[in-house]
Amino acid sequence: MADMADLNPIPDLLAGLYDGLAGDQSGEVATYIPQLSHADPSWFGIALATLDGHVYPAGAAERTFTIQSVSKPFVYALALAGCGLDAVIERIGVEPSGDAFNAIRLEPQTGRPPNPMVNAGAILTTSLVSWERIRAGLGAFAGRDLDIDLAVYDSERLTGDRNRAIAYLMRNAGSLTTDVDETLDVYFRQCAILVTARDLAVMAATLANAGVNPITGVAVVGPDVAADVLTVMATCGMYDFAGEWLLRVGLPAKSGVSGGIAAALPGQFGIGLFSPPLDARGNSVRAIAACEELSARFGLHLMRSPDSSVPSLADVVTARTVRSSAARTRTERDILTRSGGAITIRGILGDLGFATAERLVREIAEHLDGVSWIVLDLDRVGRLHPVAERLLDTLASRLADAGVTTVVTDRSSRGLLSYPDRQFVTRDEALTWCEDALLRRVTGTH
Amino acid sequence: MADMADLNPIPDLLAGLYDGLAGDQSGEVATYIPQLSHADPSWFGIALATLDGHVYPAGAAERTFTIQSVSKPFVYALALAGCGLDAVIERIGVEPSGDAFNAIRLEPQTGRPPNPMVNAGAILTTSLVSWERIRAGLGAFAGRDLDIDLAVYDSERLTGDRNRAIAYLMRNAGSLTTDVDETLDVYFRQCAILVTARDLAVMAATLANAGVNPITGVAVVGPDVAADVLTVMATCGMYDFAGEWLLRVGLPAKSGVSGGIAAALPGQFGIGLFSPPLDARGNSVRAIAACEELSARFGLHLMRSPDSSVPSLADVVTARTVRSSAARTRTERDILTRSGGAITIRGILGDLGFATAERLVREIAEHLDGVSWIVLDLDRVGRLHPVAERLLDTLASRLADAGVTTVVTDRSSRGLLSYPDRQFVTRDEALTWCEDALLRRVTGTH
Amino acid sequence: MADMADLNPIPDLLAGLYDGLAGDQSGEVATYIPQLSHADPSWFGIALATLDGHVYPAGAAERTFTIQSVSKPFVYALALAGCGLDAVIERIGVEPSGDAFNAIRLEPQTGRPPNPMVNAGAILTTSLVSWERIRAGLGAFAGRDLDIDLAVYDSERLTGDRNRAIAYLMRNAGSLTTDVDETLDVYFRQCAILVTARDLAVMAATLANAGVNPITGVAVVGPDVAADVLTVMATCGMYDFAGEWLLRVGLPAKSGVSGGIAAALPGQFGIGLFSPPLDARGNSVRAIAACEELSARFGLHLMRSPDSSVPSLADVVTARTVRSSAARTRTERDILTRSGGAITIRGILGDLGFATAERLVREIAEHLDGVSWIVLDLDRVGRLHPVAERLLDTLASRLADAGVTTVVTDRSSRGLLSYPDRQFVTRDEALTWCEDALLRRVTGTH
């Protein structure tokens, strides 16, 4: 019998990805500070973190490097969590600018930076969060305490003149209100935090998991903050490559000058990559290529609808109106015989979101002729989105007004629906419930 | 008994949205051509089109207006379909620029416009498609023949000096290679095409439906083109409001100066809105507000993971390893008794995408000790994404190599998986199949 | 005896300049239209026109070429003459922009081009003047009828997309109010006017000569217009080389893509140059070099004060208070003896501008003790500027109030001063006048 670990194809897929790209020699290691220039161009690590906390590594997934600009979305998340979206958006825009990372375009008059992913916006973001909170927060995203590379930090301080310029411009415009040296000190520390590709994968997975670290279970930020950060990453995360990145890869992501990229697919996973050689836009060559290949091979793209091999909705929503002659079980038959009416059983397969719920609701409403009992069979539903829940709630209460009794089946009485007086039952219980109700009606008891 | 049509809450929701916003008096009707300035500021229409072809209207959803810039993504789709993404991207970038719709920023040297949603890019896009194709194509998106408002067309021609300037700049730079007057003539015609909010909803739904018009069933463009267009709408569709729009609304969208907006959620629906008064950025005030409210109320946001009321993955993938002592049915017990082994039944609820498939594969691989038969119970799976299918395929073939027999249950023998030698069975058949196989093994027959 | 013509060193100087630069092979002939690309890179002409109408030629000073952008200041002069400075400045700014010739930067909101020397401003300028006026006006500047190169005109029309773009932008902004095609037609004609280096020299000399063509004597434009045009040439004439040009050469000038340059020193001369090879900024390499050398060798620079070998002002204003004992002539002695007083004779050498007049006035006022007659000896004054005249006028009238008699000597009774009751006399007459006045006083007659 084979090694059971080999049964999982994911490690092989990542290893294949790694092998295919490891030989790519293109790109240049960043040299603006000596510490970065010492990076070995052959370093290459990939990690994929699932939302239940499993991490698949490939290559040098455990090699540490300074996080640099990949810190930006996570510190932005902390700022949003601390100050609220409206307060932060008043200070830092969310518009992609098509500019390079170190652009100095600020909003006229206000000095508001265009978005938190360019240096100006990132520095202003940092000014909204304390160093202690940044260090602890990034550690919470990664699920472990993170160290700082003091040599890189020192070098950044020595060579950070452009960032000083940007900070002073914002201070002059009144958009930055904290001390420039102190704020940049925190910013340089933040950029010098040491992470691994594995860390970036977990950090991204935390965003993909509505802000909950999938390993530690800690809710680092709330689900709204996670969604907001992913959105800003989608439009602004890859600088002047943002548009083409989203087109080709379709994942919210952020890159850094040390060669790291963090990317996430909401509700699915997070990935972390690391390879020092950069392309002309300052994005890691191998990391970009790996993401493109992952996305293309697996269709992991925000905008990709499932292709035609996927069953259409017509197969997903099932309907059966049971009359006594066609009762499947004795209980059904008994019920139907006694009621003299019909019970519609509407089953739903798969996740129940807006579109599926809308279809369910519409079909029930359109085909209710003579039906007095409806069984909503949610036994085979995976995830029930709030919008679907609300639509079903409204429908059930309207059905009640119309004299139709609704019974919701639920394989484990999970309480999927929240309207106060509804009944959560198993499928068998649903039928029993119907029987009892009918008996009560027939016998005149209540 | 109530009017059955009233049972569906969606029309009421849209009507409520309409009523809440109809009284909003803010914004200014565009006046740059007389025809637009004649618009009644109170006009307001909403339509939502589902992917199975149902359209919910509210307000003046059937009032015609000129499509203006909302034509851009659809003509871009036609250009992509005709020329291919790489050829088009070489001519027109896909980077959000943070600029207003009529910006004249072109790429230095090449004169390449930044993206197809600003006028420069849209004009260049138009130059790649014939007028016949545009008119037929937009009609195919809408599912009906579309007329042109000749008075608006004439006015646009008279006042189109800025567009002439942009076109001549591109021609001078060599990026536009067609005749300026002829190209602009087509562009002005394209902008003067008459649509309704209902049309925009269907057009957007076609993009959300992988390029297939949900009413006519016509595949207007391929699924890749639809995804590419939605991506570009997500980053560039709302001009210098694109970032905040995606943050607040979370839907790929495109607006026009006549007051229209088309928006889509991939795989879910399309919406069309129309209300002439515009805000300072040129977006319809009521249409924006309606989209924000729709998104907020229903959580219709690309980046919003289901919130905490949604069952976690732990509830979605179920596992049961059945030993004879715990057999649920006689058949099971018989099988297990005879085999002296164990059968793992892995059930999956909901849609099966990358993340769920990964979890399933991983858990099977990790808990295979002593198991010789695996039943993959897909009976309650809604949609099966190709990536999940490939992962399960690979797993099954590796399990076969390891001497483990895999049986896939499928409620209707849909043939979800594609590996050649697998068996598609119902749940009961699966157990019967196992029994037979065991009997053969026990009795030495094959 | 040598040929008398050889006595004049100027032809030799220009010939030396020509010889020194003729071998310079650097620069590229403009190729954007075929007609320009056919130019022979070795063509090189220089001409210097004096304000009394003499022209010194060197090299191919009579070879015709299209005037191109060198037409801009002259058409601007016609616009100023026709509309007045304030009306023109409201439509076209006068600010140097540091931009290249074909920049499209317009003033936000108004669409006003920055200055009349970039294409945008030049096109708007052309829209203010009729073609007939332009052709006649440029001919008047040159002192002869000018032809048009129709092949170049046709080519410009075919390739003028950038200018069309600029024109449409201005029309869209409302700054250009005429028909684009008609205006550009005139503009392209204007650029295709055929001139020689000699023509450019005469045209520039006309500006330097307060608007009067030094050969024909025709006042093409008024002195204010000529001064305004020279000022705008000084700051904006050489595009993004304007500042360094003024620093190194110090002459208001305008260059064109066909290799022409016209430059002028107000009140001194005009020069015209022609050599097709251009530098990266689009200025003729040899023409630039020739101007730099001319300026450096002769100190022909607006800002160059005479150097230290020039006599200081102290030598220029002379003062002599004559008492009888020191009388230089018998007449003087007689006068002084009889008056018992003193006569101050203030002589002035050179041109009498503000600074010299101020000094004269001040010294007279400060040293008037006991003086009852003042002779202002203007016998050796060259040019008398109006400001000096006004200052002397005021002084004389104040002296009269103070009981001091002023007599102005003037070698030819030119009537330099304009105050009503003054006397214009020769030097001898002045003394005679004084004598008579004294006699009358002494004898009591009046």
Add this chain to the structure above:
Amino acid sequence: MADMADLNPIPDLLAGLYDGLAGDQSGEVATYIPQLSHADPSWFGIALATLDGHVYPAGAAERTFTIQSVSKPFVYALALAGCGLDAVIERIGVEPSGDAFNAIRLEPQTGRPPNPMVNAGAILTTSLVSWERIRAGLGAFAGRDLDIDLAVYDSERLTGDRNRAIAYLMRNAGSLTTDVDETLDVYFRQCAILVTARDLAVMAATLANAGVNPITGVAVVGPDVAADVLTVMATCGMYDFAGEWLLRVGLPAKSGVSGGIAAALPGQFGIGLFSPPLDARGNSVRAIAACEELSARFGLHLMRSPDSSVPSLADVVTARTVRSSAARTRTERDILTRSGGAITIRGILGDLGFATAERLVREIAEHLDGVSWIVLDLDRVGRLHPVAERLLDTLASRLADAGVTTVVTDRSSRGLLSYPDRQFVTRDEALTWCEDALLRRVTGTH
């Protein structure tokens, strides 16, 4: 008899200017630092300094204020004097940019600021000069030791964030190579130097006087530096008003935020003005108005040719060919009788620059028939420019080759011409000299 001081009209003119503008209430006092905001809006001082060191004051010409940006051209002069033009121009451009004073546009790649009059260029200029040199140098320009306003200096340091930003940008680009804090400390000190309108007038007059302080006689910088600084002031001194300023006023000038302006007319005078209320561009309202009025009233404009009331050149160059029959004196007659030939006496009136010298040379060369002696009568020449001197030199040496004897008259044997063997004589001496020469020829002696 009136007070003799009242005879000079200049004080009254300045007083009239002062009175006419003192009541103007428009403009706003700068408030970006408290010290400037305390300025009394009614303060208004004017001073005019002549090149022989006289200063005319009007209003608060002795009130001190901080020099601010008016320091820029003078520190630039010190940098040019210390490093040479080419070295400085490599670091700081000289192109007008049409930008506001605090623009941050730097040359791409090099980070070179566009010119020394915007803050970026001024800071870089300051980095080239030591504080001791700046303080001493500005004192030398003003002719007295200058103090610093320490409160303003402190405030500038506190609020100088934009300048810090600019400096760090330049340092980042490699154009600024000194320490930012130290350089800005000097820059803030330089801006806080206390001056009066009188000081500014003397400083400007020093530039107008070829770098020599007209009061102290100290050569603060050389004549080339003075000319270069005046040129840069002409194109860049008034920020985005530079073009219109030069058009309307026609004087190189520099303004500052405290309300000062220094302006100069090369070879004529310097003026200093002070009035705190500023217009929207940051230029003193009253100072601008005063300069415009001064220029308009007196025609003090670089480009204004003398108007038509000025004698034409035809009157300026005189020619008389004396033959014996027309001899004016006995000596002349004797000479001419003996020589049997003719003597041409060419007199010149006024200043002798390029244009006049050219005319003189040309006329002599053209009318030499039969002439064997030429007397160049420079007795009535004011200033003799080097270019004229060189032309006459060349002519004389060519005449000698042609057998013509040249005699130069000079009222005071100033030695105007420099060719080795020429004779400097008075007019009478010239004739005597001719007589002797003739006698020697006639008698055969040498």
